Amino acid sequence: MKEIEWKMQGKIKRLTNYTFKFDDRVKEGWFSAVYFLKTRELADKYHKNNIVTMQFFQKSEAVLCGTDEVIALIHEFSDHPEALEIHSLKDGDKISPFETVLTITGPYQEFGYLEGMIDGILARRTSVATSVYNVKKAAELSGKQKPVIFMGDRDDHFMQQAGDGYAAYIGGSTAQATHAMNEWWGKEGMGTMPHALIQLFNGDIVAATRAYEETFPNDELIALVDYNNDVITDSLKVARAFGSKLKGVRVDTSRTLIDQYFLRNQETLGTFDPRGVNAELIFALRRALDEEGFHHVKIVVSGGFNESRIVEFEKQGVPVDMYGVGSSLLKIHIGFTGDLVMLNGEAQAKAGRRYRPNPRLEKVEF
Template sequence: MKEFTLKQQGKIKRLTNETFKFDERVGEGWFSAVYFLKTKKIVEEHLSENIVTMQFFQKKNDAVLCGTDEAIALLHTFADHPEDLEIHSLQDGDKVSPYESVLTVTGPYQNFGYLEGIIDGILSRRTSVATNVYKVVKAAKSNGSDKPVIFMGDRDDHYTQQAGDGYAAYIGGSTAQATHAMNEWWGKQGMGTMPHALIQMFKGDIVKTAYAYKETFPDDDLIALVDYNNDVITDSLRVAREFGNELQGVRIDTSKNMVDQYFFRNPQIMGSFDPRGVNPELVFALRDALDQEGYHHVKIMASGGFNEEKIQRFESMGVPVDMYGVGNNLLKINIGFTGDNVKLNNEDEAKEGRRFNYNPRLEKVDYPVNQD
């Protein structure tokens, strides 16, 4: 199986300073831990000639690195005399190992040291999201298929983080994002069809909703959300019979606390599985119902509570899902980065248990960032 990361799409062009919208208060130390600010002042007054090397690493296996361009842009924007810093970095999309150095910065501590915690936070969040998405995408392809994963994290994310998290999801392999902001850094637009709110205003009539959608957005693929009435097979067939080949797909988003009406109509199949939410038996039944009436072309999108484990289970069972929508499970921050000073005036000097980890994969980053 070909594992996806952005590295496999071809040469990466690093994001530039112009990509990011930094808060100007970063340069005032507003977002830095106070002990870093105090250290900066002490060093300025007592040790201003010292040159340090700071390296950044994480401790998880199979992490997909993200946030390096953002961290470098931060340094180039807010460090004093950034042109004098020596920066080496891996690239967004690289797979990294535990304790592997992903970024090193060499220069006078007082010029950049107070940015350490912010860089840790950037790398931790972006790499966590990219790695989460990568694992979900890998699970969706575990059955030998090429099923897209849609990043639907808008309602679980703070709006100020959407651009960076959307980019991290893209680095991890997500093919589309829910909002325009999530696509801002990589030049696409958001993707979406209809929410439950639209169906509600048509009093639960999925056919009327679909007609209004098609009339308003005639160039869009018509994908109907079919769980509003908790009867996905009935509503899927209703809209399929009405639109035929114009219907490209249906999306199931049944709440994990709900049991679809299909199971109450067929109580004889109950008892051997959990019938709540979007479950394999419901998707199999939906696929069979569509195929029996000749709607083989209608794809099934499943969303609601999906994570790596649930997708792996669906794929191992051969559940006929054509694409997955995943939200809050992709936003969990489970990879932390650490920045350590490991060299002082080009000699090894670090706290006990830490040392300079030479990494031949690191690439020198020039100032200004090459924008060609």
């Protein structure tokens, strides 16, 4: 496994000191479709001096991500990267359907076998960045700045965390669940307490929160309050116990459960779905905290949130201060395509495809 410290210079100004971990077997073609490897061999045998241009695009409105990683990949595994001319948009650029985001010009055998990997990098990073961007935009429909915590550690293979965390950062999430998710942009993971901590204290939310506060006094104190399925009761318990030290409470009620608040106030039932983290529960929690003077305690919600659910909350004015989002952000829904479109400076492409120059592209200098 190679660690590549990539410092982009030249016309494209990017963040620096990313560390990309590439498997040495990329060079052998281990991760490339076999037909690309055969084409590399044939190009080297029959048309070694041909110069081709490959362009990459996708079909959605999106937030581009993965270009630095792709350029580092090419630079590392091309035998002669100086022989290649690369033009690219930047990570974080808003892109349109069919807009060219990257072009590579040079001998096919220098980079063509990486085509599938390039598509995959751009697809995953752009999908995550775009999903986070859309969620962040939804969370701020009310006009207030509301952080989105990227909690995707349990929803995919752990080796994806660094790249996914960076893509989430590009999309607008500045709080991430693990240290690995922050590796490429120089921060540390952010987290409070899991249900496991409360279980260790026999379900005693105050005792668990006190242990956390004593052990991590420099952290913002945010208590997880749904363990006993009695969000309001437990929120008030920790608020009374910790006063101004308590910065927030997190509600993560299972979608299969109805909180004890509704069982005590059954007259409220009948007009909405009372399961899980619902708007009525959060309204009631905010009222209960405010009535006892705990206006400073923020409310964090998590558990099954996605863009549409956040939009629904924001349109209703639900008093949420921060959203924790996981699995919905990791679905790969944006696919990239690489096409050869120029041969020795002349148009040459498969039917239905053509060279589409993009004046927004900037030359990459190695």
